[in-house]
Amino acid sequence: MRWYLIVVASLVLVRTATAAPPTFTLDQVIAKAIASPRVEMATGDRDAAAARVDEADAARLPRIKATAFGTISPDIQCIDANCEQTTPRNFAFRFSGLYGTAELDVTQPLYTFGKIGHARSAARAGRDAQSALADEAAGDVAADAARAYWGLKLARELGYMLDDGIEQIESAKAHFDERGHEISIQDKQRVAVLLAEAKVQRAEAADGEAQALAGLRALVGMADADIDDGELAAVAHELPAAEAVVAAAAHRPRTTAAQSGARAADELAAFEQAQLLPDVAIVASGVISHAQGVQDPPSAYAYDPYRKTGAGAGLGLSWTLEPWNVAARVDRARAEAKKQHAQAQLAELGARYDAESAHSEARSAHQKLDAAAEGEKAARAWLAAVLQNEAIGTAEARDLVDAYIAWFQMRARWATAVTTWNVAVVRLGRATGEYRAGASRQN
Numbered sequence: 001m002r003w004y005l006i007v008v009a010s011l012v013l014v015r016t017a018t019a020a021p022p023t024f025t026l027d028q029v030i031a032k033a034i035a036s037p038r039v040e041m042a043t044g045d046r047d048a049a050a051a052r053v054d055e056a057d058a059a060r061l062p063r064i065k066a067t068a069f070g071t072i073s074p075d076i077q078c079i080d081a082n083c084e085q086t087t088p089r090n091f092a093f094r095f096s097g098l099y100g101t102a103e104l105d106v107t108q109p110l111y112t113f114g115k116i117g118h119a120r121s122a123a124r125a126g127r128d129a130q131s132a133l134a135d136e137a138a139g140d141v142a143a144d145a146a147r148a149y150w151g152l153k154l155a156r157e158l159g160y161m162l163d164d165g166i167e168q169i170e171s172a173k174a175h176f177d178e179r180g181h182e183i184s185i186q187d188k189q190r191v192a193v194l195l196a197e198a199k200v201q202r203a204e205a206a207d208g209e210a211q212a213l214a215g216l217r218a219l220v221g222m223a224d225a226d227i228d229d230g231e232l233a234a235v236a237h238e239l240p241a242a243e244a245v246v247a248a249a250a251h252r253p254r255t256t257a258a259q260s261g262a263r264a265a266d267e268l269a270a271f272e273q274a275q276l277l278p279d280v281a282i283v284a285s286g287v288i289s290h291a292q293g294v295q296d297p298p299s300a301y302a303y304d305p306y307r308k309t310g311a312g313a314g315l316g317l318s319w320t321l322e323p324w325n326v327a328a329r330v331d332r333a334r335a336e337a338k339k340q341h342a343q344a345q346l347a348e349l350g351a352r353y354d355a356e357s358a359h360s361e362a363r364s365a366h367q368k369l370d371a372a373a374e375g376e377k378a379a380r381a382w383l384a385a386v387l388q389n390e391a392i393g394t395a396e397a398r399d400l401v402d403a404y405i406a407w408f409q410m411r412a413r414w415a416t417a418v419t420t421w422n423v424a425v426v427r428l429g430r431a432t433g434e435y436r437a438g439a440s441r442q443n
Contacts, residue, residue: 021224026149029227030426032220033145034138034437042134043437049123049130056123059116062108073099073293073306083297097292099306106284107316113277114270122267125260132257134437139253139430141219146426148216149227154419155209157232161411162202165404168387169195172400194401198408234369234418237425242359248432249355250348258340258347265337272329278319286311355431362424369421372414379407 024032033039075094079085088094109116173191217225249255291306386403429435 021226022222023226023228024220025228025230026146029145029149029216029220030142030435032222032225033141034435036141036219036221038141039134039137039437042130042137046127046130046134046437049127053120053123053127056116056120059119060109062106065105066103068100068102070098070100073097073291075293076291076295076306078295078297082299083295083302086295095293099289099291099293101287101289101308103287104285106282108282108284109279110282110315111280113274113279115274115279118267118271118274122264122271125264125267129257129260129264131437132253132260135253135433135435136257138437139433139435142435143423143427143430144215145219146423148212148219150232150419150422152209152212152216152227153232154415155205155212157415158205158412159202159209161408161415162198162205165408166195166198166202169198169400169404172387190398190401194404198404201408232415232418235422235425239359239362239366240428242356245355245359245428245432246352249351252351252355252431252433255344255347255351258344262337262340262344265333265340269330269333269337272326272333275320275326275329276323278317281316281318282313283316284311284313351431355428358424358427358431362421362428365417365421365424368413368417372410372417375410376407376414379403379410383407 072095074092075096076086076088079087169191173188173195213226216227217223287308287310289306289308294304294306296307297304383403383406386399389399
């Protein structure tokens with residue numbers, strides 16, 4: 001039985017060791033990135049701002065303060081019927097039973113000259129700003145995820161292309177060597193230089209692949225993550241009109257956050273201004289106390305600190321008069337509000353610029369994609385013809401080098417144009433506020 005368990009355990013370990021790493025599509029990478037700690041930090045700020053809204057709303061409710069304590073009761077007895085004299089007359093170490101007291105104070109705000117209203121409005125604007133910033137963070141990581149995903153696809157595509165090219169160049173070089181004196185030394189060196197250049201570019205592609213893979217794994221938070229093995233291809237997406245993109249950018253989360261921040265600053269300035277006026281509230285209180293060892297005086301006018309029972313309510317006014325300090329705080333709050341409004345204008349201009357540049361980049365990438373596809377097709381046909389001539393021994397080294405260089409360049413341009421276009425599609429979505437914290441895309 002023991003050997004059976006050992007075999008089973010060994011098989012489980014082997015299976016675990018050889019398990020394929022998890023692979024992700026673009027949408028899965030974006031979803032993982034949006035759930036990353038970076039966005040979680042922003043959503044934490046949003047939740048904290050939502051709690052401040054609840055705190056501001058609670059200012060309308062009564063404030064209740066309760067106090068209670070207990071101790072041993074002094075032993076105090078009346079000597080006469082009116083309890084005008086007691087024994088002992090002053091403090092003495094005489095105790096009998098327990099002494100306890102409880103007090104309750106209630107303050108219900110009635111009118112604060114806008115303080116509570118401005119505080120509530122500022123808290124809600126702050127919550128809206130933090131929520132928009134969380135969505136902006138989601139858009140940022142979505143763009144980063146797209147760059148990492150398509151950058152990894154690009155590096156691998158270039159690597160495959162160079163591997164194939166190196167193999168064919170080495171084969172052609174061997175054929176040239178077999179032809180001996182038919183090929184000049186200059187032509188042989190030309191092919192050797194081409195082979196070396198291809199190997200250098202292959203090393204650069206490997207380095208780019210390693211960096212893109214590291215970035216991808218950092219975004220998804222998995223040390224062994226990888227992407228799907230689908231071929232590099234342009235995503236199908238209809239490029240919207242530039243005017244539509246710019247119009248949608250006006251509602252981008254970054255712009256919304258700045259506008260909400262400006263509203264919050266205005267409300268805070270008004271809140272500080274309202275500090276010049278008093279607060280009106282209903283104030284109620286009640287108290288009860290009892291001492292077992294103290295005799296109760298027979299008159300209601302007698303002061304008895306050990307036995308108290310009563311309650312009362314009235315209209316109260318609270319007013320802290322410090323006009324100079326309030327004026328300084330108002331000036332500071334108004335200056336901050338002015339700054340926030342300027343920042344909102346900058347955010348609007350920045351969102352417009354980003355939308356226009358994203359649209360321009362996408363349009364340019366799409367045009368380059370069509371041109372590069374035609375150029376790559378022609379370069380591939382040129383290279384195929386040269387390789388056919390090389391197979392029958394009629395190709396010149398210069399023709400082979402020129403054909404390979406043209407094919408390498410056009411294939412690389414095509415792959416780069418595909419990657420730029422695919423990333424630009426995600427950037428367009430980011431510029432128009434397509435991505436939201438907590439979900440990969442806006443519903």
